[in-house]
Amino acid sequence: MKPAEAIDDIADAPPEPRSALVRAFAVFNANKTSWVGVIVFGAIVAMAALAPLISPYDPIEQDIIARLQPPSAEHWFGTDMFGRDVLSRVIWGSQISLIVSIASIAVALLVGGTIGLVSGYIGGRTDLLIMQAMDVLLSFPSLIMGLIVVAMLGPDLINLIIAIALTAVAPFARIARAPTIVLKERAFVEAGRALGFSHIRIVLVHILPNLLAEVLVMGSLWMATAVRVEASLSFIGLGVRPPTPTWGGMINEGFENILDAPWLSIYPGLAILILVFALNMLGDGLRDATDPKLRGE
Amino acid sequence: MGRYILKRLAAAVPTLLAVLTVVFLLVRVVPGDPAQTILGDQATAEALAALRARLGLDRPLHVQYFEFVFAALRGDLGNSLVSGRPIIDEVVAVLPHTIDLTLAALVIGSIFGIPLGIWAAMHRNRFIDYVTRIGSLLGLSFPVFVSGIFLLLVFALHWRWFPVIGTSSSADFGDRMHRLVLPAVNLGLIMAAYITRVTRSAMLQVLGEDYVRTARAKGVPRRVVVWRHALRNALIPVVTVIGLYLGILIGNSVLTEIVFNRPGLGKVIVGALNQRDYPMLQGLLVIYCFLIVVVNIATDLTYGLIDPRVKHA
Numbered sequence: 001m002k003p004a005e006a007i008d009d010i011a012d013a014p015p016e017p018r019s020a021l022v023r024a025f026a027v028f029n030a031n032k033t034s035w036v037g038v039i040v041f042g043a044i045v046a047m048a049a050l051a052p053l054i055s056p057y058d059p060i061e062q063d064i065i066a067r068l069q070p071p072s073a074e075h076w077f078g079t080d081m082f083g084r085d086v087l088s089r090v091i092w093g094s095q096i097s098l099i100v101s102i103a104s105i106a107v108a109l110l111v112g113g114t115i116g117l118v119s120g121y122i123g124g125r126t127d128l129l130i131m132q133a134m135d136v137l138l139s140f141p142s143l144i145m146g147l148i149v150v151a152m153l154g155p156d157l158i159n160l161i162i163a164i165a166l167t168a169v170a171p172f173a174r175i176a177r178a179p180t181i182v183l184k185e186r187a188f189v190e191a192g193r194a195l196g197f198s199h200i201r202i203v204l205v206h207i208l209p210n211l212l213a214e215v216l217v218m219g220s221l222w223m224a225t226a227v228r229v230e231a232s233l234s235f236i237g238l239g240v241r242p243p244t245p246t247w248g249g250m251i252n253e254g255f256e257n258i259l260d261a262p263w264l265s266i267y268p269g270l271a272i273l274i275l276v277f278a279l280n281m282l283g284d285g286l287r288d289a290t291d292p293k294l295r296g297e
Numbered sequence: 298m299g300r301y302i303l304k305r306l307a308a309a310v311p312t313l314l315a316v317l318t319v320v321f322l323l324v325r326v327v328p329g330d331p332a333q334t335i336l337g338d339q340a341t342a343e344a345l346a347a348l349r350a351r352l353g354l355d356r357p358l359h360v361q362y363f364e365f366v367f368a369a370l371r372g373d374l375g376n377s378l379v380s381g382r383p384i385i386d387e388v389v390a391v392l393p394h395t396i397d398l399t400l401a402a403l404v405i406g407s408i409f410g411i412p413l414g415i416w417a418a419m420h421r422n423r424f425i426d427y428v429t430r431i432g433s434l435l436g437l438s439f440p441v442f443v444s445g446i447f448l449l450l451v452f453a454l455h456w457r458w459f460p461v462i463g464t465s466s467s468a469d470f471g472d473r474m475h476r477l478v479l480p481a482v483n484l485g486l487i488m489a490a491y492i493t494r495v496t497r498s499a500m501l502q503v504l505g506e507d508y509v510r511t512a513r514a515k516g517v518p519r520r521v522v523v524w525r526h527a528l529r530n531a532l533i534p535v536v537t538v539i540g541l542y543l544g545i546l547i548g549n550s551v552l553t554e555i556v557f558n559r560p561g562l563g564k565v566i567v568g569a570l571n572q573r574d575y576p577m578l579q580g581l582l583v584i585y586c587f588l589i590v591v592v593n594i595a596t597d598l599t600y601g602l603i604d605p606r607v608k609h610a
Contacts, residue, residue: 141545142544224438236570262450
């Protein structure tokens with residue numbers, strides 16, 4: 001038996017992943033709203049991926065003769081002040097919402113998760129200092145911080161992702177740190193140390209898998225926030241530049257014509273609401289599924 | 298209690314210094330020359346140099362840093378590039394509007410959120426609980442500018458119950474309140490959604506405790522157990538969330554002020570963004586963070602009031 005395998009025989013071995021997974025799935029499955037979240041989110045991802053095939057018109061092409069038309073059989077969601085088809089722009093707009101939210105949360109998860117993991121593992125003064133720095137970051141209101149960062153870097157896709165990621169780094173660091181300080185005292189981690197494993201191996205192979213679930217669940221909940229922040233920044237005029245369709249940007253343009261053409265704001269508004277609601281339902285279900293109390297452990 | 302307050306205030310000093318440092322770095326670390334960004338590509342070299350001198354950007358970084366920190370500690374955040382007036386004066390001029398709005402939202406959020414959360418917890422896994430949970434999840438899924446636009450469309454444009462513009466300069470109290478309703482409801486309902494969820498889960502936790510069971514076994518009526526025994530203990534996480542929610546509330550109030558065309562910090566920020574008034578943005582960021590630090594202290598002090606054990610810990 002190789003030393004690494006011997007660790008599994010120790011009584012305080014890490015929780016068995018498969019049975020935990022089965023129980024987690026049972027909790028997730030019991031809550032029907034989680035499935036609504038999965039299906040709706042899946043549908044929006046499919047809509048974004050298939051945008052070139054399913055969108056009835058070109059989202060950027062202007063048609064001055066057909067401007068500000070109310071919803072009709074020809075244009076289901078009406079047309080905007082440049083005669084562009086609102087339905088097509090809502091379909092294409094899902095791409096920016098998804099790209100920005102997924103990418104920014106991935107960056108925040110990677111950076112924040114690493115900071116929390118390393119900080120918790122090292123412990124002592126370093127940990128104290130890093131966590132105090134994270135607390136300072138937490139005292140910045142996220143929208144205002146995002147707004148100022150984008151304003152200074154210039155509104156484009158990459159800068160939006162950076163700004164939103166920056167607002168979410170501190171929470172992820174906290175979430176990754178808490179279980180790390182508990183796990184590093186557990187016997188299976190000490191056994192690894194006794195066997196002379198490197199710190200990197202202990203962190204990556206023995207600690208990381210045990211906190212991944214929690215961090216990923218937070219990721220799904222924070223994605224909902226990221227979608228909202230992206231839409232808010234676009235609404236203020238700090239989103240990806242026109243004519244690229246973004247939901248927040250469409251509402252911003254439509255808001256000027258709210259009296260004559262309310263559909264310009266209503267449909268992209270509903271689109272944001274549906275995506276955020278689906279992500280919240282999905283995240284809630286995932287959180288319950290990873291909660292040991294609800295899993296009956 | 299006095300010592301507890303002093304201890305808490307002393308702990309906030311390093312946080313405030315760190316916040317000032319981050320704000321200072323944020324504005325300077327970002328690539329690009331602020332003077333160039335403000336004046337645009339067509340600016341002459343002389344104009345750029347003059348603006349740099351006016352903003353103090355021509356001096357060594359550590360000099361700029363200490364000047365910024367010491368001035369900020371004295372309450373001097375510099376002058377607006379656009380109006381030339383002190384930033385603090387511009388903020389103080391509109392602050393009452395923002396405070397009106399956020400306080401009203403806080404009241405609405407608590408009035409609806411706390412009883413709804415208790416009600417849902419008392420009827421766990423029944424129809425009422427289900428509706429409350431879905432409703433509150435829907436509430437916190439609403440981007441505040443979307444709900445604001447929907448409220449505006451229905452209550453101001455369609456039914457005309459409320460004015461489209463959310464404020465007036467008239468001193469008439471009734472008129473001011475009438476104009477405050479829609480924006481405050483907009484912010485307050487989203488806040489109520491947060492409070493409902495936290496109250497529900499905090500109450501569920503407390504209702505399962507031994508002392509609650511003992512009280513019931515002794516024959517204390519259920520209503521008394523819930524309102525007197527359980528609620529007081531469940532309030533701590535609720536107050537925490539209300540405190541933590543301030544960061545979101547601030548962002549949401551900016552968007553609400555834009556949608557309802559109300560004066561306030563939100564409109565000042567957007568104006569500063571459009572006019573590239575960087576000193577103003579820097580000053581506003583400091584003020585917002587200061588507000589958050591103050592509210593965090595207030596939250597901690599509230600714990601002491603709710604739970605006497607906290608201040609002796």
